[in-house]
Amino acid sequence: MPSLPPAPSARHATTVALTALAPAAWGTTYAVTTELLPPGHPLFAGLMRALPAGLLGLALTRVLPRGDWWWKTAVLGVLNIGALFPLLFLAAERLPGGVAATLGATQPLLVAGLAVAVLHDRPAAWRWTWGVLGVLGVGLVVLGPGARLDAVGVLAGLSGTAGMAGGVVLTKRWGRPAGAGPLTLAGWQLTAGGLLLLPLALAVDGVPQHLDVGAVGGYLWLGSMGGLIAYTLWFRGIARLPVGASAPLVLLSPLVAALVGIALGESLSAPQTAGFVLALAALLAAQLSPPNVPIREGQMR
Numbered sequence: 001m002p003s004l005p006p007a008p009s010a011r012h013a014t015t016v017a018l019t020a021l022a023p024a025a026w027g028t029t030y031a032v033t034t035e036l037l038p039p040g041h042p043l044f045a046g047l048m049r050a051l052p053a054g055l056l057g058l059a060l061t062r063v064l065p066r067g068d069w070w071w072k073t074a075v076l077g078v079l080n081i082g083a084l085f086p087l088l089f090l091a092a093e094r095l096p097g098g099v100a101a102t103l104g105a106t107q108p109l110l111v112a113g114l115a116v117a118v119l120h121d122r123p124a125a126w127r128w129t130w131g132v133l134g135v136l137g138v139g140l141v142v143l144g145p146g147a148r149l150d151a152v153g154v155l156a157g158l159s160g161t162a163g164m165a166g167g168v169v170l171t172k173r174w175g176r177p178a179g180a181g182p183l184t185l186a187g188w189q190l191t192a193g194g195l196l197l198l199p200l201a202l203a204v205d206g207v208p209q210h211l212d213v214g215a216v217g218g219y220l221w222l223g224s225m226g227g228l229i230a231y232t233l234w235f236r237g238i239a240r241l242p243v244g245a246s247a248p249l250v251l252l253s254p255l256v257a258a259l260v261g262i263a264l265g266e267s268l269s270a271p272q273t274a275g276f277v278l279a280l281a282a283l284l285a286a287q288l289s290p291p292n293v294p295i296r297e298g299q300m301r
Helices: 010-026 029-035 042-061 069-082 084-094 097-104 107-119 125-142 151-174 182-204 213-240 243-263 270-285
Strands: none
Touching: 010 213, 010 243, 029 213, 029 243, 042 084, 042 182, 042 213, 069 084, 069 151, 069 182, 084 151, 084 182, 107 125, 107 151, 107 243, 125 243, 125 270, 151 213, 151 243, 182 213, 213 243, 243 270
């Protein structure tokens, strides 16, 4: 009989839990945007989420990139933030929220594929299988009967997801330079992404004419817990966890979004509940090492 997957250590479990706070915080973005922020300014919201948080990170750490980390920071800032936000906003405008969320849930599979090419890491069939089941689970939770596909929206959603998947893999490959912790790396990338968003947001969205207390609180939440804190925890986790364990944690974003919807008065049907359980099981199973393959009698030598 094959043995059960070994359980993670307490230290590993703590790292997973802290890293999971990042996608969990990102899962509140849609509700914060729709409930608190002024409508019609999605790029400005992305700017406020990135640039002030990045500048705060620079002020706290007082460390700037050196050498080739200038261009590496620019690349990672574009993939993880600067290009990701506009593409996701475009997908949200052209697609129902459920379709966009399901496209985002494919990130673990994209990370696994990129890890083969860039890191020469071949994820086990165990993680491939749970990655597919995770996408199916999220699809059951968020896809409604009125789901429709739009070519531009699908391309934008997949491009944004692939970009962040590339950011995850490159962050794992490049690591961190000496003297730069996760907060430093988060500050660099949020600033780089925010600077890319600055002219785009001002040219397309402009500055909202009226900001109430709720909007100010929403921007503060996106920039703090959804920005600097979340990305600091995310980069810390990527450095310590295998890519096959960190990537599936993004499934928490649509699941948390669904829980927030329930708190705001929505309800889950039986298929949605089953999908929620399946996606959560996939997320947890990905944290376990693959079960040992049993040794056949003829192979014992």
